[in-house]
Amino acid sequence: MKKQGLEVKEERGNRIFPVTDRSIDVLKCFEKRLKEVKVKIFFEEIVKDIIVEDGQAKGVKTNKQNINADKVIIATGGKSYPLTGSTGDGYEFAKRQGHTITEIKPSLVPLTCFEKELCLEMQGLSLRNVGIFIEDIEKNKKIYEDFGEMIFTHFGVSGPIILSGSSHLVRYKNLDNLLQKKKIILHIDLKPALSKEKLDDRILRDFSEMKNKKFKNSLDKLLPQKMINPIIEFSKINPEKQVNEITKKEREQLVHIIKDLKITIKGFRPIDEAIITSGGINIKEINPSTMESKIVKGLYFAGEVIDVDAYTGGFNLQIAYSTGFTAGKLF
Ligand SMILES: Cc1cc2nc3c(=O)[nH]c(=O)nc-3n(C[C@H](O)[C@H](O)[C@H](O)COP(=O)(O)OP(=O)(O)OC[C@H]3O[C@@H](n4cnc5c(N)ncnc54)[C@H](O)[C@@H]3O)c2cc1C
Numbered sequence: 001m002k003k004q005g006l007e008v009k010e011e012r013g014n015r016i017f018p019v020t021d022r023s024i025d026v027l028k029c030f031e032k033r034l035k036e037v038k039v040k041i042f043f044e045e046i047v048k049d050i051i052v053e054d055g056q057a058k059g060v061k062t063n064k065q066n067i068n069a070d071k072v073i074i075a076t077g078g079k080s081y082p083l084t085g086s087t088g089d090g091y092e093f094a095k096r097q098g099h100t101i102t103e104i105k106p107s108l109v110p111l112t113c114f115e116k117e118l119c120l121e122m123q124g125l126s127l128r129n130v131g132i133f134i135e136d137i138e139k140n141k142k143i144y145e146d147f148g149e150m151i152f153t154h155f156g157v158s159g160p161i162i163l164s165g166s167s168h169l170v171r172y173k174n175l176d177n178l179l180q181k182k183k184i185i186l187h188i189d190l191k192p193a194l195s196k197e198k199l200d201d202r203i204l205r206d207f208s209e210m211k212n213k214k215f216k217n218s219l220d221k222l223l224p225q226k227m228i229n230p231i232i233e234f235s236k237i238n239p240e241k242q243v244n245e246i247t248k249k250e251r252e253q254l255v256h257i258i259k260d261l262k263i264t265i266k267g268f269r270p271i272d273e274a275i276i277t278s279g280g281i282n283i284k285e286i287n288p289s290t291m292e293s294k295i296v297k298g299l300y301f302a303g304e305v306i307d308v309d310a311y312t313g314g315f316n317l318q319i320a321y322s323t324g325f326t327a328g329k330l331f
Contacts (some may be wrong), residue, residue, distance in 0.1 A: 004029045015160075016314040020300070042067070050074070050093050050299065057298035071298045073291075073327045075320075078277025078304040079104050090305040091280065098295045100282045102307045104272075106274030107167040110158035114182060114264040118230050122152035125226040126159065131192035134165050134265070136172070138183040144168040147192060152226075157186065157263065163275060164311050166268060170278055179267055188261040199255050211244045218243045223258075229259055276316050280307040282327070291327035300327035 001008055006029040007019040018025045034041065042062070050072055051059040059068040074093055077086030093103045113119050133145040140287065143165075150159035169175065169184070170313045178184050191199050203222065210218050216239035219228045232239050234257045271277065285294050286301055293299040303320035310316050 001026075001287065004033055007263060014313045023260075035050060047076075047089065047093075048294075050097065051294055052299070054218035055295075055297055057293075057296055069299060071300060071315040073300040073324070074300055074305055075302040075324060076305050078280065080106060080109075080271050080274035080277045086304070090301075094152060094281050094293075094301070094305075097299065099285050099293065102278055102279040102282055104271070104279040105170050106268050106271040107278035107309050108256075108275035108312055109166045109170075109171050109298075110153060110269045111156050111162055111166055111169075111186070112214065112266040112269060113186075115267050116155070118233075119152050119156050119263075120154050121230055122226050123154045124152070125152045125224055127188075127190070127224075129192065130161075131189035132161055132165065133187050133202075135185050135187060136178060136183060137185050138178060138181070143172055150188075155269065156266070160312060162186075167208075167276075167278065167311065169265070170268065179265060182264050184265040186263040187267055188263065190258045190261060191229075196255050196259055198250060199258060203251060203254065207243045207246065211242075213243050215239050215241045215243055215246060231261070234261070254257070262271060276309050277304055278307075278309050280305050283307050289326070291323050300329045 001018075006025060008016050009019045010016055030093045044079060045064050047060045047062050049061045050057055051061055051066060051068075057069075057072040059066060060072060074090045076088075076090030076093075077084070078089035079086065079091070082088075086168040088104070091104070095101055097248060128149050129147070130150060131145075131147045132150065134143045135141065136143055146161040146164060148159075148161040150157055150162050165186075172178075175184070194202065206221055215237055216228070216232055219231065221233060231254070235250070235254045237246060237254065268274075281301055283306060286292070286306065287294060291300045291302060293301065304316065306319075306323065308319055308323075
């Protein structure tokens with residue numbers, strides 16, 4: 001990218017962005033390079049199928065014409081975010097040629113929760129530097145653990161660490177059944193830098209500064225505004241109680257909630273809202289050193305249409321670039 005004139009920067013969690021923070025600059029960089037190497041682009045033309053004769057790819061059929069070619073690369077993307085043009089056509093083209101498609105599922109997708117009212121109350125609240133883990137409470141098994149940013153939405157939770165968690169959850173065995181039984185829990189540690197003892201000390205200090213205040217007015221320094229009511233509700237401490245009347249047991253309960261806020265996961269947002277699609281063209285049917293189909297000669301695959309996906313951070317783009325490079329370099 002740098003060689004093509006696009007300066008990039010690395011942010012926390014290995015995430016790469018253009019220094020301008022504008023995606024249009026990435027697009028411009030590609031457009032410039034395509035012009036340089038004289039690539040002919042057919043705009044507003046939809047590929048309807050691949051032309052194959054005697055087991056050899058011969059071109060594509062579009063809604064306007066047949067285009068002959070010695071080789072064809074299917075790089076139609078996944079099925080998620082259809083607004084960007086990727087509606088899953090490539091799966092059908094490959095299927096018609098005898099390829100198998102592994103199950104298509106949303107991945108890197110926001111999660112919905114059973115505590116809808118609670119999430120609605122905290123909608124828009126973005127949390128930085130929180131610890132999370134997603135647990136199967138039937139088996140007491142941690143499915144995913146992370147630290148970073150997340151956000152509450154009207155339906156549940158989203159943000160980088162939630163999206164990464166979703167890509168592990170989507171593959172978890174017997175998931176639908178566990179979700180239905182409310183056995184998948186998101187644990188949020190709102191103060192991961194403080195041990196329970198240190199957090200209790202901190203709360204005691206805050207309380208001693210506002211002895212005559214009501215409990216409901218005592219948490220401003222500790223928690224974001226939108227979170228105060230929900231945490232008070234969870235703690236089951238009477239919000240009207242004077243701070244100096246709060247018992248040690250009640251304080252322990254408050255500490256416990258802040259260190260382990262539990263949200264029951266209901267499921268995933270639809271594939272339309274998933275950043276990537278998990279599943280796709282079976283990798284066993286593709287030669288990894290050329291990206292050529294093992295079924296049809298001269299037919300290649302690149303990008304998200306293949307059954308490969310990764311975390312956010314540019315890794316999915318890297319998959320698209322690397323497979324595209326490999327498929328394209330043999331032309
Ligand atoms: C909101 C969002 C944020 C993302 N953020 C990140 C990120 O931070 N890091 C990361 O690594 N990945 C990210 N991704 C994922 C990444 O963009 C994709 O994995 C990557 O673009 C896949 O590249 P691709 O070339 O395989 O497919 P696409 O980029 O989807 O391109 C496929 C193209 O094929 C065209 N097409 C499809 N069918 C037809 C047809 N029948 N005829 C003609 N044209 C057709 C489509 O119009 C589209 O232009 C994000 C995705 C989204 C939606």
